[in-house]
Amino acid sequence: MKGKRTDLAGAGCGIARTLQVVGDWWSLLIIRDAFNGRRRFSEFQKNLGVARNILSARLRKLVDEGIFTVEPDPQSGLSHLYVLTAKGQELGVILVALWQWGEQHCFAPGELDYAVVDKLNRQPLPPLQLVAQDGRVLEPQDFCVARRTDADQTRS
């Protein structure tokens, strides 16, 4: 069809499938806010400044995808809470990866005075590293996507 965003859901690629779920303009920011403790429609809306109909559509989609569940709000029968599922929480690694890249490449030195920190001791997380099965730290050119061997398939 003409102006319709192409559908990536059938792609045999993990990246494309993930983007199909959270790859639009707002979803990851909504999820970021959820990690930051926000749970109500109005909280997301106020913090993000996103149009209410868009927020509504995104939340519905993310609930459909199993990223959020809708829970009753114990404080008020008028509101309800969008709570991250385990599936949604596991997006945390992606958020940290995005944050760290942005921190390194999109800010002037000293411009960003927030960091991703360890809740226990408030120390910033060290940069994520790609580590091989044998413990070697990999550089970006050291990995690729390849067909699994049968050995791998059975092993997992």
Add this chain to the structure above:
Amino acid sequence: MKGKRTDLAGAGCGIARTLQVVGDWWSLLIIRDAFNGRRRFSEFQKNLGVARNILSARLRKLVDEGIFTVEPDPQSGLSHLYVLTAKGQELGVILVALWQWGEQHCFAPGELDYAVVDKLNRQPLPPLQLVAQDGRVLEPQDFCVARRTDADQTRS
């Protein structure tokens, strides 16, 4: 303005800034293909099936952002090559994080027969882990975004 996509570039958030650069529908897929060895306009276009005008606009933006450089094609003066910069290569961690989440949550068991592997020995990479400065492995609920302390600022 009315129908205009909101600008996140001014946000004091690493995630928002990163999404401003690579957060649209196609950019990360183009970059994925670049990791996969593709370098020419026609290669990206054929593999992704993206409209040529969109690909053109995205490549231009990514060059402007310093993700790609344009190099002359030694094979042909008609074509040229889009080559990932170091900044672009450092997006690899994000791609792996996206892949692994999608692999785990968006495929039926056995449906995906590709994996992100270590080029050296073809073994799949283990899942990325969030590791604290002291080496503890962190769960999604163990980190948050917080203001840097002065100690952190001077240390880095």
Add this chain to the structure above:
DNA sequence: GTCTATAGGTTTCAAATTTAAACCATTATC
């Protein structure tokens, strides 16, 4: 040299999406 094919775009136009603002329904609060 001329014809043709190819790479790498740009232009055009219709369809879909985004946004802002207005509107509506339900539930608290006074």
Add this chain to the structure above:
DNA sequence: GATAATGGTTTAAATTTGAAACCTATAGAC
């Protein structure tokens, strides 16, 4: 019972996307 707040939906304009047609420069065939 009136009023306000929450969580949306509806509407209409502006922008973006996508498909196809078109254009330009180089390469190769003749």
